[in-house]
Amino acid sequence: MILERTESEVIIRLPADIDWESLELMIRFIKYRENIAKSQAKQEDIDALARAVNKQWWEENKGGVSRP
Numbered sequence: 001m002i003l004e005r006t007e008s009e010v011i012i013r014l015p016a017d018i019d020w021e022s023l024e025l026m027i028r029f030i031k032y033r034e035n036i037a038k039s040q041a042k043q044e045d046i047d048a049l050a051r052a053v054n055k056q057w058w059e060e061n062k063g064g065v066s067r068p
Contacts, residue, residue: 001014
């Protein structure tokens with residue numbers, strides 16, 4: 001792996017035989033970090049949104065969940 005920093009970007013060179021699934025996970029993580037760095041949301045707002053989404057999901061899917 002080679003890391004190179006220029007004035008306007010960071011260049012990462014990886015071997016061609018890298019595991020693509022792992023690479024995709026790393027890229028998603030980098031994009032996530034980039035997005036949250038720009039966010040002005042407060043943690044309490046994020047927590048409230050997560051609770052609301054989870055509640056809605058469970059209400060919409062409670063009939064489709066099978067239990068052993």
